[in-house]
Amino acid sequence: MWCDAAVVRAAYSMLTRVVKTCSTGVTSPTIVNDACARISSDRDRIFNSSLDMQCVAGVDGYFRRLNPAFEQVLGYSNAELMAHPFLDFVHPEDQAATLTAVKNLAEGKIILDFENRYRHKDGSYRWIAWRAFPIAEEGLIYAISRDVTAQKQAQEALRESEERFYLAFENAAIGMALVSLDGHWLQVNRSLCEMLGYSEQELLATTFQAITHQDDLETGLNYFQQLLSGQINTFQMEKRYLHKLGQVVWVALSSSIVRDGQGQPLYIVSQLEDITARKAAEEQLQNLSKALESAVEGISRLDAEECYMQVNPAYAAMLGYQPEELLKMKWQQTVCPEEIPAIEAAYQQMLQVGKVEIDARAIRKDGTVFDKQIVLVKAYDQQQRFSGHYCFVKDISERREIERMKDEFISIVSHELRTPLTSISAALDLLAEGVLQNQPEEAQQMLRIAANNTDRLVRLINDILDIERIESGKIVMTKQICNAADLINQAVEALQDMAER
Numbered sequence: 001m002w003c004d005a006a007v008v009r010a011a012y013s014m015l016t017r018v019v020k021t022c023s024t025g026v027t028s029p030t031i032v033n034d035a036c037a038r039i040s041s042d043r044d045r046i047f048n049s050s051l052d053m054q055c056v057a058g059v060d061g062y063f064r065r066l067n068p069a070f071e072q073v074l075g076y077s078n079a080e081l082m083a084h085p086f087l088d089f090v091h092p093e094d095q096a097a098t099l100t101a102v103k104n105l106a107e108g109k110i111i112l113d114f115e116n117r118y119r120h121k122d123g124s125y126r127w128i129a130w131r132a133f134p135i136a137e138e139g140l141i142y143a144i145s146r147d148v149t150a151q152k153q154a155q156e157a158l159r160e161s162e163e164r165f166y167l168a169f170e171n172a173a174i175g176m177a178l179v180s181l182d183g184h185w186l187q188v189n190r191s192l193c194e195m196l197g198y199s200e201q202e203l204l205a206t207t208f209q210a211i212t213h214q215d216d217l218e219t220g221l222n223y224f225q226q227l228l229s230g231q232i233n234t235f236q237m238e239k240r241y242l243h244k245l246g247q248v249v250w251v252a253l254s255s256s257i258v259r260d261g262q263g264q265p266l267y268i269v270s271q272l273e274d275i276t277a278r279k280a281a282e283e284q285l286q287n288l289s290k291a292l293e294s295a296v297e298g299i300s301r302l303d304a305e306e307c308y309m310q311v312n313p314a315y316a317a318m319l320g321y322q323p324e325e326l327l328k329m330k331w332q333q334t335v336c337p338e339e340i341p342a343i344e345a346a347y348q349q350m351l352q353v354g355k356v357e358i359d360a361r362a363i364r365k366d367g368t369v370f371d372k373q374i375v376l377v378k379a380y381d382q383q384q385r386f387s388g389h390y391c392f393v394k395d396i397s398e399r400r401e402i403e404r405m406k407d408e409f410i411s412i413v414s415h416e417l418r419t420p421l422t423s424i425s426a427a428l429d430l431l432a433e434g435v436l437q438n439q440p441e442e443a444q445q446m447l448r449i450a451a452n453n454t455d456r457l458v459r460l461i462n463d464i465l466d467i468e469r470i471e472s473g474k475i476v477m478t479k480q481i482c483n484a485a486d487l488i489n490q491a492v493e494a495l496q497d498m499a500e501r
Contacts, residue, residue, distance in 0.1 A: 053128070053145040059106040061085040064140070073128075073147045075121030091117035091125050105134040105141050115148065127152040175251070175272035181228060181265055183207035195251070195274050197244035213240035213248060220253075227257045228265055238275065250279040298372075298393035301379065304386065306330055306347075318372070318395055320365035331391070336361040336369060343374070350376040350389060359396065371400040449493060 047054055047067050056065040063086055066078040074081065074089070081089070090098050094116035101114050111132040117125040132143035169176045175192030177185055185203045193200055196211065212220055216239040223235040234256035241249045255270040298315030302308055308326045316323040319334055332340055339360040346358040355377050362372045375392040 050144075053147070055143050055145075057086065057141045057143060059102060059134070059139050059141060061087055061102065073120075073126060074118055089118045091119065093117075101130075101132070102141075105132055106136065106139075108134055108136040110134070172271075175270075175274070177270045177272065179208060179255075179268040179270055181267065183209050183224070186267060192272060195249060195272065196241055202244075211242050213242060216240050223255070224268075227255065227268065230263075233257060238279075241272075248276070249274060250276045298391075298395075300326070300391045300393070301388060302331060302391060303388040306332075306388075309388065315391075315393060318364075318370075318393060319362065320368075325365075334362055336363055346374075346376060347389075350378055351386075354378045362393075370395055370397045372396060452490070452493065 047065075050067055051069060053069040053073060054067045055063055055070065057063050062084075063078075063082045066081055068078075070076075070081060071078055076089075087095055087098060097114075098116050101111050105111055111130060114130045114132070115127060116130070118128050120126055126147050127149045128145045129148045130143055130145045132141050134141050169187075170189050172189055172191055175195050176189040177192055178187040180186050184207050188200055188203045190200075193203060196203070198206075198211075209217060209221070219237065220239055223232070223237060226232045227235065234254070236252070236254045238250065238252055241251060243249050252273040252275050253270060255268050257268055258266045260266055298312065298318045300308055300311040300315045307328050307330055311323045311326045313323060316326055319326070326334075331343075335343060343358060343360055346356045350356040355375070357373070357375050359371065359373050361369050363369055373394045373396045377390040377392070378386065379388045379390055381387040
């Protein structure tokens, strides 16, 4: 309990006057001496047993009397303290204020709640809070004081903590806010203002409910009520706010409630991180995943160890697997062994240039082989470090079959063109030389042979043009049954003249 210095001064003064009266009165000397002794003893007991620091000092700057509490607080003996001006023990920064306080006391003014720092014997300083009352006519100061160093340290720690909180709050890269129990913004930082497009004054004049997306309001209010009722102390959610310009701002919200010593809610502390870009990226990724799932061409991703990490259904179907069967499988298991060196060389080229194309033969799960066109593209993680590659595959078996058919057809056609041309040339030579002038029937036969072979040449040329159309996708070849005997007869007629010659 803080003892009022006025009470101490009054009690001390009264006891002193009683002692003086007793010593000058007419009462029996023995009675007076006993009474004075008891009063003096009581006064000293009160003075010396006080837990507070009590003293009598002169306006000349010296202590006159000190109770034991001074020794306990400052480490000096009372004799040491009284041997020097008390200003010698005061912190240099507090000496001017202390002198002013002594001057006011000398003028009869009461000093309440004055604080200064006194040096401890170990060199440290203690904060001392004073209440002092002067007796101007005697040049004395009655004072009671208390060591408030711990309180000062606590206050300083609190001040530093509040300053750190303010700096962290105001300079945070994410939005920070204190929200009242009815949803009004109490305090907002710069990042939140920039995130939502409002000035600080505009936000403080509204509530979080007013700028929350309607679809997220009910969920947010439900969490808010759970905080107030004590069901939860904190919550996290992703929600949408409405920017001042009208666009939607996605945030990751984390809120917690602050309560007083009695457990009553005071306000809500909220942290808001702008995740609009992440949400947009997630939506794009979802759309891309859907596109990959429905893509007609095979698409896969492989890790740095060249194992499948992800494949779309088209890629798996092309190889005759289910998508999950390919995961963790090495690509070498899905190509013909003789193709591996060429693909590995292409892979090394991809590492250098980022992208490469190659054709190769692949092996299906059932062991059958097909031709495929491969595009390898280098892949990176979010830190732009190499993380594997993408593989885009197209089944080109049909194209290869057409190419083989074309080569075979050209080979046949080159032979077939020479055959009718030889027949025509031979027939025309016979007619030109007049060998058949006297044989009109044979001449007519030669002319028929030449005409037939001319028709055959036209058909062959048309077939060549058809091949070009097939390659360009303008015509589809249809297989049909032919009469082998007719084909043989046509060949015999074409070659008969040559044979006879």
